[in-house]
Amino acid sequence: MTIKCVTSVVVGVSSFFLGIWIDRKYREHNISHRIPGFKIFDAVYAESNVVNNQQLVINNEQRVSQIMKYGFPSLDNVRSYNNFVLSYDQRNRIPHWVLEHLTPESVQYNPKVDRALCDFFEDTSIHEFFRATNKDYKHSGFDRGHLAAAGNHKASQELVNQTFVLSNIAPQVGKGFNRDAWNDLEKYVRKKAKNNKNVYICSGPLFLPKKGDDGKLWIKYQVIGDNHVAVPTHFYKIIVTESNKSQFYLECYVMPNQVIPNNIPLKDFQMPLEVIERASGLQFFKRLTLDKFIKLEK
């Protein structure tokens, strides 16, 4: 009787877990096909591993949670890399948003890293109908502007290489913007990262309306190349700083995608968060409630 009991219990318990295991295996397979988010993450990692013949993405799930600690602005075509996560706008062939997480360690400059070794490369995880190519930018008159800045990720060659994926890029006016005012804003962020515990930066494009001669509001922007890559009218950067005393600070900037005179101070581009949220259709750092902030943007 006792032996019968023990056998039944052993068989019962092991069947119970076998059931769970087989069902999970089966469902994982199914879910990865049903919900693109899951599949895409895997696909990106697999693919990233062979970019430029270098081993790239390691231990991703944990890193994505770190970067996205305060919430995803949206879940449309999300792609993840070591130090940044982005959402790709298939209609405009540029990112919706790119979120970086920087620390004093991550922005350390490794003298062996050479930006000149980097090449812009297509994101083959994006369907060819929606994929921006180097050819689209050629002779367009626009720079291939980084959203996650190359200069923020110079701790290793692999990390800086990742920022050259074209899904992290949008057409930017070169002289007077990408190489000047926007670059100054990137340097300002980097300085913050060196002196604080954590800095989270969300960068992206805006398409802002203008009043026409008819008194109506119009959104107008150029598209370049065979794939009609959209040229944003503006770019935003939202910076959340967690100080060494674990206090939070928020600053938001909006810059027009045009030649900006040298003498305009950075603070003139500050903008309330709500303006950027309304214009982009996104909500940022939703998990950080406003009462956590010591200093909000003016």
Add this chain to the structure above:
Amino acid sequence: MTIKCVTSVVVGVSSFFLGIWIDRKYREHNISHRIPGFKIFDAVYAESNVVNNQQLVINNEQRVSQIMKYGFPSLDNVRSYNNFVLSYDQRNRIPHWVLEHLTPESVQYNPKVDRALCDFFEDTSIHEFFRATNKDYKHSGFDRGHLAAAGNHKASQELVNQTFVLSNIAPQVGKGFNRDAWNDLEKYVRKKAKNNKNVYICSGPLFLPKKGDDGKLWIKYQVIGDNHVAVPTHFYKIIVTESNKSQFYLECYVMPNQVIPNNIPLKDFQMPLEVIERASGLQFFKRLTLDKFIKLEK
């Protein structure tokens, strides 16, 4: 020995399925919190129940699977109703796409249904930053144009009411478009639905570029109201018909959002699927591979 064997088998098999059942229950709960799509469905149903004091959405999960049988074009802000499912574009305050499933039964006209009793209503499941309002359309000169057509859902007052949610609406030129050419296309779809087993229709906005005097390509569109609701340059309709012999047919149409002369035949607006996919950034009916189609659009 035989009894021991039988007991073990019975215990084993039942534990196996008990394991699956408990694990699924537990995981369902978890997944609904991790994947916004699922949670949103629940929220929408809860909210829909009190719209116009009428009991609306019943047995949803199954109905959503029916409507979306051949795949979701995207997963951005999905909302579901009895006869249609939509994805809302928070930046443009109009749908990305609206997918309807029609049958000979569903398009039957119930004489008790009165469209005049319907009021356009705001979608309170959308954050107020991104929500289109009736005020936005007032005095704009544009109609509140249905994507899922009111006329397709006259089997009951509840069903037709659902099509008046503003997340199913986009600004359309009234006379010469919404009330004419676009309406003719809707009637054509309805006729198809009456004579076939199943009709699936995906409708949505397009923002198509035009060559400027400078030789460059520009996208230009008006935005209306305090919430800057985008006025699309064009609208598309993709129609998949499953005939009574279970054969599949595909037709795609693109119409400019402007006064269209009466004498242009419907077939002049036919467009290859790929053109709509490239312009919208979406892929339609992905689960229906092209070899299934008897007749493709020209």
